[in-house]
Amino acid sequence: MHELSIAQSIVDIVLQHLPREEGVSVRSVRLTLGAMAGVVPDSLEFCFGAITEGTPLQGALLEIEHVPLRAHCNDCGGDTDIEPTLFACAACGSRSLTILSGREMQVRDIEVEENEGVR
């Protein structure tokens, strides 16, 4: 269960980017997550909810953008989405692949709100 430690890293990164004013709260955090990033989205969402309580991220929505595992085939030259458990070119079945995407885990952006009455 490394989702807890990943959720903590996400929160740390977001806090570093928050404006310093009082009363700023985060509405949503957009995250890209590769199919082969080794993260279970449900547990990540659960951990994120749990550790953001009492922080400016409390109640924020974790918006996960899933990135498929995609590879360039060194045999037929095509780029296709790959089923992680098959690991073969979807066009010709070759296993000689160069991975193009699917391992990413990146905080894209956040939506913040200045709370009523503070400013």
Place this chain on the structure above:
Amino acid sequence: MSVITIERKVLEKNDELARQNRALLERHGIFAINVVSSPGAGKTSLLERTLEHLAGKLAVAVIEGDVQTDFDAQRIAKYNVPAVQIVTAGGCHLEANLVHDALGNIDLPHISLLIIENVGNLVCPSNYDLGEAMKVVVASTTEGDDKPLKYPAMFRNSSVLIINKIDLLPYVNCSIETLRANALRINPSLAVFETSCTTGAGIPAWCDWLLARTAAGKI
């Protein structure tokens, strides 16, 4: 409501520390491997056999990752090599900062090979670069032959597969050919060794491979 662009890798802090570890190890000419597997596949047994076989041939140091106990470090202590224990206190994987601290307790100029035993887990450690030269994944015959398909990220990110407990092949439902084929399907460039830590079969071939990759000058 406003949008703030961030565009940062979630694990960038770990990746940066791993880069520092890798640079430090390379500066000292140390070949470092990160040994991963499910719990009980035989990582510590493989270390013991490897240390036995390399005694007098290579200056080895060990970093032992464990969730709770130092039992594995005690097993390694017998072999008279520098060993540092990291207890992750429930954490399911080692992170680069823990290895960074452990490296501070090792006499690096006198070491040629560093073996890191990761926490028993085939999911989480694949995300965390420690600064090793390569990952070595241990799969034992008692786990069946479909492990690579269930944990493709780990097999894809490893450079070596050790198929351990081959002495048990007559008793378990595992085809070594299928295991091999499944692993090579995920990662055609895997170097594969078959071992038994009980009988010692396959250990010399594995150790010769290690010796060939290690600057042997520091014994």
